[in-house]
Amino acid sequence: MANQPLLQIKNLTTSFRIQDEYYPAVDNVSLNVNENEVLAIVGESGCGKSALALSIMRLHNELNTKLEGEVNFKGQNLLSLSTAEMNKYRGKEMGMIFQDPLTALNPLMRIGQQIEEAMRNHLDLSDAEMKARSLELLKKVGIPNPERTYMQFPHELSGGMRQRVVIAIAISCEPKFLIADEPTTALDVTIQAQILDLMLELQEQMKTGIILITHDLGVVAEMADRVAVMYAGQIVEIADVYTLFRNPLHPYTRSLFNSIPSAAEGSDRLHVIQGIVPSLKNLPRTGCRFSNRIPWIKESAHESNPTLHEVEKDHWVRCTCYQDFHFPGDAEAEKI
């Protein structure tokens, strides 16, 4: 169907069982990802980014996780599929790149075997065809000597090379959709840039829709078309990347921007975000979840049941508190 998003998440809630109760780590999240689009999801550790990614791929332990809502991929709700049906999507139409290439790779298997394993499950190719394709993939992700790497074990490669292999596996069946969860966090800075360039290049060629999870706003600026900011299991702001960088509005988004050295809001002061993301059991479930981290903002600025407001075209912000927000000690703002 024309104009249908590639991935459409509707009211997704992911709850984990702790003792006998379920607590939502992803709370009523709705998002779309289009073909050929990179949607970045940003937020501090513990905001629910990985829980969201794993829910899309149905990779949680289903015994202590409850998934509600819909994850529609090409019109099919993945949450209603059996595990066997879901396995037809995972690795074929949908790929995933994790933060740590070492945990994603099997230490006991040669690289070539690992690439071929994904293809064997999903593609009908002869052994010779699979080998040829593996070598081609290794070349495509910038491995200098594909024949040699094909025979090597993960521990024989550098971190950057291992992540290239993980990317080769993820794209081996030409997925329409990829989730990359902190794909460069474990790598050296120079290697990070190479891996990001590689991902963009492949995305350009394959027109893949990508969800990129990161806490790094530099990575967002380089890679994303749109950005969703997540706090305490909810989307608090979403906009295209230019709009978000030009006009960040939610206090949490502004705090994230203002806590990095190059983006202090018109001043040379850095703001450290007070407090920490509450643990899952202690998440506030009513009112503005960020309010206790900005206690200098008056209570009446917050909505009692914050919803997303479209403040300009396709730019959504949760709660009305953004209208009254200022950083502490910002005398001019306090006078207003």
Ligand SMILES: Nc1ncnc2c1ncn2[C@@H]1O[C@H](COP(=O)(O)OP(=O)(O)OP(=O)(O)O)[C@@H](O)[C@H]1O
């Ligand atoms: N399997 C689980 N059982 C119970 N609680 C969990 C489970 N997985 C995650 N959580 C909790 O859910 C919340 C969200 O975690 P999640 O890993 O999604 O955050 P994140 O934003 O991806 O952080 P990070 O960047 O550190 O991965 C956290 O409070 C975390 O402790």
